[in-house]
Amino acid sequence: MKNKDILTYTFEEYITMIEHFHGSVAPGILIGGFMVDLACRNIPKNTMYNVICETTKCLPDAVQLLTQCTIGNQRLKIINVGRYALTFYEKDTGWGIRIYLDYKKTEPWSEIKNWYLKVKPKHMQNKQLLLSQIKEAGTNLLGIKKVDVNIKLLGQKHNGRIVICPFCDEAYRVTNGTAVCPACREEILPYVLKTIKTAKTVL
């Protein structure tokens, strides 16, 4: 069987998947593919795992493309601390491994280092060279550590009744006992409806 770079895909097949799902072939999602590959080779087979991602940029899409952990099924959780790292952990025990892009290991690949540490602004980077270095480097850029995840802190909140907000007249999930939905309680949504909002009125 032909050697595959990223799980059951060649590097080129993975690029096609990225173009379809994510749009542009960003360096971060390519490296993310190798991160997922390394994680999957280091967790026991048939393990029911979930994933924590430490950045919102690119990396979540590598996880969503290559595993069945997605934002919508709640098996991928983003805790954005701005680091390029993924933790795969066993759902019931918290046993896990954390894979991270190790800046020290980028040293032999000048263009990866330029991109990762933003040594050069984007328009001065050589994208072709960057992509070929990423393909060449593969999992050699990555660090891996065992971790214990406190699964109690990540417990899914299935609870929460569904009630109707008296202001927007929409159904919402109650999480803290307040009788007004979070959108009407605080101004946290960045839009205004083009009709006047009145309590109990269907807009």
Place this chain on the structure above:
Amino acid sequence: MKNKDILTYTFEEYITMIEHFHGSVAPGILIGGFMVDLACRNIPKNTMYNVICETTKCLPDAVQLLTQCTIGNQRLKIINVGRYALTFYEKDTGWGIRIYLDYKKTEPWSEIKNWYLKVKPKHMQNKQLLLSQIKEAGTNLLGIKKVDVNIKLLGQKHNGRIVICPFCDEAYRVTNGTAVCPACREEILPYVLKTIKTAKTVL
């Protein structure tokens, strides 16, 4: 040409896509398909749009499956207020439409109402009936409103230098000028590494 239910897909084709990406065929992601379909039929062709989703549950996956707005490419943003709603907005002007699941419109479909308003606990719901009612109802469950999105509040934060945190010795994106990464500054990650963490030491 055969009539398609959800963008260019039949309902059955969409179910296959869900199984592959999301795992289970959840009612929320099915209805989400009709929401995306209705949105796409109401925005001008060739509009460069982004999406805001008001819940983390299921709905983000409908957007990611059917559009090129994903979490990782930052074109899908989740602002979790627990409502079942999506806003598609024009990236540069903020012109947009908000599609929501209108509880009042679930009245003719008993099992959809039972599911949405949690009238019955999950184990007492009839999943087959629920799915067939969702297929039958299509976009008839949905409300649609024009909105003005304040795009300044959603501006992408491209800025932020990449620096090395002196505690974890990893690269991270500086967003507020602090010289320690958010993960080391506050205990916001739910795991402990199985090695001792010391400043300036490679673990």
